[in-house]
Amino acid sequence: MKQEYFLNDDVIMKKPHACGTNLWTITRVGADIKIKCKECGREIMMDRLEFQKKLKKVIKNETKE
Numbered sequence: 922m923k924q925e926y927f928l929n930d931d932v933i934m935k936k937p938h939a940c941g942t943n944l945w946t947i948t949r950v951g952a953d954i955k956i957k958c959k960e961c962g963r964e965i966m967m968d969r970l971e972f973q974k975k976l977k978k979v980i981k982n983e984t985k986e
């Protein structure tokens with residue numbers, strides 16, 4: 922199942938970051954996806970395929986109907 926994700930959505934990744942959290946915010950959506958760690962503020966970039974593979978869950982900041 923493909924999940925939808927948008928800029929500024931919070932996401933949970935399958936693997937926790939080095940700082941211990943797996944909660945991130947999407948800060949850029951393009952050919953590459955950029956996510957920022959909610960705990961330590963570190964930003965990482967990866968391509969869409971890799972992101973979708975590592976993505977566990979999208980947490981919507983606003984519910985879209």
Ligand SMILES: [Zn+2]
Nearest residue numbers: 938940958961
């Ligand atoms: Zn971190």
